[in-house]
Amino acid sequence: MKHKKIIELLNEMTIEEKIGQMIQITGDIFLSDDTKSMLTGPLKDLHLSKEKIYHVGSVLNIVGAERVKKVQDTYLSNSRLKIPLLFMDDIINGYKIAFPIPIAQGCSWNTQAIKEMTEISSMESSIAGANVNFSPMVDLSRDARWGRVMESIGGEDPLLGEIYAKTMVKAYQGKKLSEIGKIASCVKHIAGYGAVEAGRDYNTVDMSEREFRQYYLPAYKSAIEAGAEMIMTSFNILNGIPSTVNKWLIQEVIRKELGFKGIIISDYNAIEETIAHGYSENEREAARNAINAGVDIDMMSSIYANHLKDLCLENQEIENKVNKSVLRILTLKNKLGLFENPYGNANEIKEKTYVMNATNLEKAKKLTQETFVLLKNNNHVLPLQKNRKIALIGPYIDNIGITGSWSMFSDRTKNDTILDMFKEKIGIQVLYAKGCEILRQEEINKILSADGLPMVHVENESQKEKEMIISAIQVAKKADVILLALGEHYRQSGEACSRSNIALPENQIELINELYKLSKPMILILFNGRPIELSSIEKKLDAILEVWFPGTTGAKAITEMLLGEENPSGKLTMSFPQNVGQCPVYYNHYNTGRPHHNNLRYVSRYQDIPTESFYPFGYGLSYCNFKYTELYLNKHIMNGNETITVTVKIENQSDYAGYEVVQLYIQDLYGSVVRPVKELKAFKKEYFRPHEIKYIHFDIDMHMLKFWNNKLEFIAENGEFKLFVGGDSEKVLEEKFELTY
Ligand code: NOJ
Secondary structure (H helix, E strand, C coil), X not given: XXXXXXXXXXXXXXHHHHHHHCEEEEHHHHCCCCHHHHHHCCCXXXXXXXXXXXCCCEEEXXXXXXXXXXXXXXXXXXXXXXXXXXXXXXXXXXXXXXCCCHHHHHCCCCHHHHHHHHHHHHHHHHHCXXXXXXXXXXXXXXXXXXXXXXXXXXXXXXXXXXXXHHHHHHHHHCCCCCCCCCCEEEEEEECCHHHCHHHCXXXXXXXXXXXXXXXXXXXXXXXXXXXXXXXXXXXXXXXXXXXXXXXXXXXXXXXXXXCCCCEEECCCCHHHHHHHCCCCCCHHXXXXXXXXXXXXXXXXXXXHHHHHHHHHHHCHHHHHHHHHHHHHHHHHHHHCCCCCCCCCCCCHHHHHHHCCXXXXXXXXXXXXXXXXXXXXXXXXXXXXXXXXXXXXXXXXXCCCCXXXXXXXXXXXXXXXXXXXXXXXXXXXXXXXXXXXXXXXXXXXXXXXXXXXXXXXXXCCHXXXXXXXXXXXXXXXXXXXXXXXXXXXXXXXXXXXXXXXXXXXXHHHHHHXXXXXXXXXXXXXXXXXXXXXXXXXXXXXXXXXXXXXXXXXXXXXXXXXXXCCCCCCCCCCCCCECCCHHHCXXXXXXXXXXXXXXXXXXXXXXXXXCCCCCCECCCCCECCCCEEEEEEEECCCEEECCCCEEEEEEEEECCCCCEEEXXXXXXXXXXXXXXXXXXXXXXXXXXXXXXXXXXEEEEEECHHHHCEECCCCCEECCCEEEEEEEECCCCCEEEEEEEEXX
């Protein structure tokens, strides 16, 4: 449709119809045969009349070509102007094929892999009728207590966040939104959501503007520059004002400074929640604050529906704002081609042939393998030798529930289990015992009761626990090696899943302790959505393979990796803490005046744990052994806009082929504001043949040395810099150079 026509349409709309476009509700209402009961039921709380429902502009989390078409048909046949609905969804780590959770994807350090996963999930969801995806989530995440770190694609690093944000937005949107396989990307949650105090979800965020610009803003900025069509505001307050009604954030930073032209949507009920925050006095004020700040769509509250009209009638300026918002919404619908074809790319036939197809499943498995991080491998216990007797023990051995808490649309029927895969690969030698449940029932009840689900009582649970351990010991005794599959419950990470204890569940630790007494090599496959506290068990384990929640093809990917058909290459994007008391712990921190170099008393440290993280950012082993030597700079003075070329020699001292992520960090030694001890500035994922030696080059320039100073200028300052190159953020070679200009 021509832009002129959109304007004509806008002019034809009543104020109610315009406001309707700015409201998002769940789409179920249009699927029910009994709309009357839906109106007195689920939508009663939203105080929406039947009339208002046929004005709404978008619906949430309805997918499946048939369902989407049905909803669109019902809606259009009851709507005066027949403006198609937008279908927006949370396809967080894939649609029917569940890919590894976002934090895992980030650990691949491979933009091509992330691009491919995003393209497949975009294609699957587009033909299932999705128009907009609430992804990527690029909130910088430093605190493992926060359950949503599992959604954070860049983890604790701003550069990774920036690079991945761009990759994902482009992969979702392609060149033209109306093409098959393309959907609009809604980047979230702006802003600073990852910095919630004490890692408690929805909690306060307070930080200097300099800190905000330096670490948190870059990933959002990068998504906007890549053309993201939508932005979701965050639940938290940012420096005293809820993000959703934060004029400075939305108008000054997002609209003016970053030039964002797309749609801004609130998070779920967040406009109404500005009242609970103690910012808006009542619903009407909440509506006024949100529209004045510049929120175009109210997700799942009745604030715009019930108050925006009166505000428009009393103030022309507000009506002008409504017009602008509606124009943005109609423009996106037009870009998606919905005026010509309201079903978008929804197509039941293609859905049947394309979704979960064998080629994509095979691809998914390969991509999944890039996300695994080998945390420990003493005496090369991995890869497993097939001729050794292996005891498979743990609640994740025979379990298809490995897709993570946001995979609500995934098709689990295709998920294999590790047990199936081992049987397939090594046949009868497989010894198996469950060993324990993922969590004790009491713990599960605590989680599920918050979801409104009934409590379950297990008779004689502790007796059953003992019996399970005894059977596991009996099985383990017959084996040469114990392979444990343990980890968090999938509902222990994700939204509203903050935790003050991030160790493995007690019953699992007990199982480890008992099996340890057998003095057999023990390997842990770890399923989790956040960095886990491992210090109490790590010494008892010979190897640890971090697999996060690996998704549909996880079991196959894991089995091949353990048997040495593939080689791990993932690297952590979040530091693992020594214990929960160390959170937040992140590699790119500042020095103190009393850094902890040695065992002095009055230095910045904990009395009871080391200052360093347990596993650092960027860390991850391989079956290869990579040796870094000969770090060389072609010059040591950078004059203004010159480039310095850095070279490092890396030798694969093993008989395996594999990938290594070569990382380059820089420290600005003295600045007008203090600078972090290290910041990732570049990386390369390189393939090595057995015993291959490679010289890897990086170019560094002045742009990489820039930072936000106290006057909020983005500048580089003359002086000395340290440069580090290595396979993680701690074990590095270092050199110095100077910037003069
Ligand atoms: C709340 C979450 O914070 C957000 O990430 C999600 O996209 C929306 N709900 C919609 O489900």
